[in-house]
Amino acid sequence: MKSISANCRAALAALFLTTAGQAGAQAPAPDYSAYPCLSYTLDCGKLATRKPQVKMLEGTLNGNAEKGKQLAQARNNGNCLACHVMKGGSQPGTRGPDLSHYGSAGRSDAETYTAIHDMRTRNPDTLMPPFGTNGILSDPEIRDIVAFLQASK
Amino acid sequence: MRLKIRTLVFAAIASLGTTATVAGDEPYHENYPQAHIDPARGVNGDIGFSDTLPFWRTEAELERNAKWVGDPNEQWKLNWKFMDLDRVDLHPGHLAVDEGEAMAAKLAKRNPAFLACLADGGKKLDGLAAGYPKYDKALDRIVTVESRIEQCAKTVLNEEIRQGTPPNNKISVYFKSLSAGTPIKVDIGDGKVMESYRRGEQLFYKKTGQLNFACASCHVPGSIMGHKLRGETPTTPFADAAHYPTYRTPIGALESLQERFARCLGQMRTAQIKPGDPAFTDLEVFMTVLSNDYPVSVPSAR
Numbered sequence: 001m002k003s004i005s006a007n008c009r010a011a012l013a014a015l016f017l018t019t020a021g022q023a024g025a026q027a028p029a030p031d032y033s034a035y036p037c038l039s040y041t042l043d044c045g046k047l048a049t050r051k052p053q054v055k056m057l058e059g060t061l062n063g064n065a066e067k068g069k070q071l072a073q074a075r076n077n078g079n080c081l082a083c084h085v086m087k088g089g090s091q092p093g094t095r096g097p098d099l100s101h102y103g104s105a106g107r108s109d110a111e112t113y114t115a116i117h118d119m120r121t122r123n124p125d126t127l128m129p130p131f132g133t134n135g136i137l138s139d140p141e142i143r144d145i146v147a148f149l150q151a152s153k
Numbered sequence: 154m155r156l157k158i159r160t161l162v163f164a165a166i167a168s169l170g171t172t173a174t175v176a177g178d179e180p181y182h183e184n185y186p187q188a189h190i191d192p193a194r195g196v197n198g199d200i201g202f203s204d205t206l207p208f209w210r211t212e213a214e215l216e217r218n219a220k221w222v223g224d225p226n227e228q229w230k231l232n233w234k235f236m237d238l239d240r241v242d243l244h245p246g247h248l249a250v251d252e253g254e255a256m257a258a259k260l261a262k263r264n265p266a267f268l269a270c271l272a273d274g275g276k277k278l279d280g281l282a283a284g285y286p287k288y289d290k291a292l293d294r295i296v297t298v299e300s301r302i303e304q305c306a307k308t309v310l311n312e313e314i315r316q317g318t319p320p321n322n323k324i325s326v327y328f329k330s331l332s333a334g335t336p337i338k339v340d341i342g343d344g345k346v347m348e349s350y351r352r353g354e355q356l357f358y359k360k361t362g363q364l365n366f367a368c369a370s371c372h373v374p375g376s377i378m379g380h381k382l383r384g385e386t387p388t389t390p391f392a393d394a395a396h397y398p399t400y401r402t403p404i405g406a407l408e409s410l411q412e413r414f415a416r417c418l419g420q421m422r423t424a425q426i427k428p429g430d431p432a433f434t435d436l437e438v439f440m441t442v443l444s445n446d447y448p449v450s451v452p453s454a455r
Contacts, residue, residue: 029425036182036361037424038432044424045432048180049360075383082383095380125186127377129364136363 035134052120053133057113063140063147071137072145078137080145083128087152095127102149112146183360185369185376192341192350195445196392203374203389209234210447229379229386237396237450246326246400246452249407253327256320260310270305271328282332283449286438288345295349295434298325299409303429317428322398322407329398332449337395339441346438353439356432357390362423368436371417394441396453408455410437 037044072080073089081089083096102112115122117132131137137145190198199206208218209232221227222235236244261268272278286297296304299316302324306314314321340346357368371377371387378387397410411428414436418425426432 029419032363032422033424035363035423037426038356038359038361039426039430040432042424046180049183049365051181091383093381093383095377127370134363134365
């Protein structure tokens with residue numbers, strides 16, 4: 001049985017080393033019971049999904065691109081980088097389209113805002129979380145991210 | 154004729170994907186579009202699903218594809234199976250088996266009925282774990298190896314060895330190690346098992362949490378599976394159940410399958426449920442049927 005090559009073992013040792021540092025102290029889990037869950041008994045098991053919501057951008061954008069960049073990269077926040085290649089940030093995800101030149105695509109602030117607020121309004125089957133509808137990002141935060149995307153040329 | 158076409162079109166739209174359900178008073182729910190999985194095919198159902206099975210199914214195939222280990226683009230296709238059994242001989246999962254054996258022996262010494270309870274009335278545990286989860290008629294519920302340990306400790310010794318705790322995991326990995334190499338055979342001919350499988354399947358596709366993800370959002374073809382999610386790449390759900398409890402290197406402890414579910418729930422920003430919860434049991438049944446015919450593969454490391 002012990003046939004995996006020496007090569008493979010070395011790679012494994014490297015893997016163990018790189019993952020070993022990630023343990024760290026665990027923060028208490030936030031409370032997500034306001035969203036549907038898998039339980040048969042808890043109330044969240046019966047909660048409805050928040051319906052797709054079309055939200056229009058009101059007034060001018062007024063976003064801060066630098067703040068938007070931080071939000072887009074933060075794992076506990078927008079974490080857009082989990083699925084998109086973007087300007088800056090490390091270990092980007094690959095499932096969504098590359099957004100690192102989004103600002104050159106000629107998209108309006110308004111359509112971008114609406115999409116980030118709730119992508120289901122564009123694609124009911126989307127994998128992208130409904131950031132506005134589900135309260136992951138606030139209105140000013142979405143504006144900041146739109147500004148960051150528009151500045152990505 | 155016209156009507157017929159219209160119904161057909163409706164049916165086509167309905168079967169195309171999203172699966173928001175709004176029937177009568179039912180609250181609005183969303184499900185990830187269901188992939189076709191035939192439970193009778195066991196682990197072979199991965200063919201036509203992720204199609205990675207040929208890369209990790211046997212020792213020889215893993216050996217042939219060992220070059221992918223550590224390769225960020227290709228490694229996910231090995232479904233981490235290069236870390237099972239004694240393919241890695243240094244990890245402490247082996248020590249955990251010894252510890253679990255010593256614990257089980259000690260408990261059996263206090264009362265031999267503990268062992269008999271684990272062994273379904275017999276004397277030996279060999280090969281038994283490969284038949285879990287299963288329906289227990291006397292208890293009228295689905296039992297997993299971990300819930301069996303909890304229940305036997307409680308009824309025979311009046312001791313709490315709760316699922317999802319280190320002592321339970323250690324006895325579990327020992328119990329399962331006595332089936333190492335034995336093909337998993339969850340009894341899908343049992344109606345109660347299949348009811349649980351179907352419930353587990355529903356849960357697998359149910360979108361939950363703040364991020365509105367289903368398990369399937371990351372673990373079926375067309376989803377995030379095989380794509381990078383920052384540092385990680387989600388893999389096929391086939392054969393996952395075979396290597397649990399696994400020794401988790403980053404935390405230096407064993408982790409049961411249901412504790413692993415809980416970590417994915419955390420990533421989904423979904424309210425937690427506890428090991429042994431009926432919903433987790435149904436998910437475990439679903440996932441273990443997807444491991445049918447694949448050998449029990451403990452001790453492993455992840």
